[in-house]
Structure formats: C-alpha cells, structure tokens
Amino acid sequence: MKRFWLRLPEKNDYLEITATNNKLSLFESSTEKAYTVDTGIYSLERLRDNLVSKGLDARIGEIKDSKNFKFIVLFLNNSFTYVNGSFITFIGGIESIDTGDRLEGNIIYI
Numbered sequence: 001m002k003r004f005w006l007r008l009p010e011k012n013d014y015l016e017i018t019a020t021n022n023k024l025s026l027f028e029s030s031t032e033k034a035y036t037v038d039t040g041i042y043s044l045e046r047l048r049d050n051l052v053s054k055g056l057d058a059r060i061g062e063i064k065d066s067k068n069f070k071f072i073v074l075f076l077n078n079s080f081t082y083v084n085g086s087f088i089t090f091i092g093g094i095e096s097i098d099t100g101d102r103l104e105g106n107i108i109y110i
Contacts, residue, residue, distance in 0.1 A: 001074050001075055001076070001077065001078065001097070001099065002075075002078055002080055002097060002099055003073050003074070003075055003076075003097070003098050003099070003109065004073070004074040004076060004079070004083050004094060004097050004100070005065040005071045005073055005095040005097070006019055006070060006071055006072045006073070006074065006088060006091055006092070006093070006094060006095065007039070007071055007091070007093060007094075007095040008044070008070045008071060008072060008092060009089055009091060009092050010069075010071060012044060013043070013044075014039075014041050014043060014092070015041070015042050015044075015090075016041050016042075016091075017037050017038070017039050017047075017087070019039060019040060019050075020086060021041055021086045021087055021089070021090035022035070022036055022037040022086065022087055023036060023037075023042060023085040023086045023087055024036075024037060024083065024085045024087040024088065025083065025084045025085045026039055026076065026082075026083050027073075027080065027082040027083070027084070028077070028079050028080050028081070028083050029081070030067055034085075035050070035051075035054050035056070037050055037087055038050055039052075039082065040062055040097065041060070044060050044070070044072075044091060045060070048060050048072065051074075054104070056074055056076075057070055057074065057075040058075075059072075059073045059075070060072060060073070061073040062081070068074070069095075071095060072091065077100070078099065079081075084095075086096045
C-alpha cells in the first residue's frame with residue numbers, strides 16, 4: 001500500500017473547487033486513471049467524502065510536529081507511481097509518497 005500525502009493550504013476551512021482545479025490523475029504503470037472532483041465549496045470532510053464516492057481511499061491526516069500541517073492522504077495499491085492534475089496543484093502539491101514507513105505515532109487521521 002502506498003500513501004500519497006497531498007498537502008493542504010494553510011487556510012483550509014473551506015476549499016472552492018472549480019472547473020479549472022478539479023482534475024485528478026492517478027498513474028498505474030503506463031495507465032492513467034482520471035477523476036473529476038465535483039465543483040463546489042467544500043469543508044475538508046466533504047471533500048474527502050467526494051473523493052471516497054469516486055472510489056478512492058482518502059483520509060484527512062495531520063502530522064504532529066511544530067506546524068501541524070493537514071493533508072489529504074490517498075491510500076493506493078503499490079502499483080500506482082504518481083498522482084497529478086489541476087486538483088493537486090490547487091491544494092498545494094504532493095508532500096511525499098511512502099509505503100507506510102512513517103512513524104505512525106506521529107500521524108493523526110482526523
């Protein structure tokens with residue numbers, strides 16, 4: 001299992017998803033799987049629910065450190081190599097990709 005950590009903007013109480021920032025592409029080997037996030041104004045929980053409704057295993061996480069940044073964490077099979085798209089750029093990009101080797105004691109799933 002790979003975890004794709006997508007860093008959320010510092011002001012993330014509500015995110016406005018529009019037609020210019022709603023595309024998400026997942027790459028599995030040479031195959032691209034494209035998703036479109038429904039447009040609207042989202043709380044983090046509602047955004048996570050929208051991603052889950054598209055068939056993705058998405059959670060909201062926070063890493064305990066001095067800044068306590070929040071992330072959307074996509075849990076994908078190991079065969080996925082990359083995520084891309086206007087949605088990724090909009091929310092702040094990929095912070096990291098791991099295979100579950102981060103210290104679980106430092107992670108909170110909200």
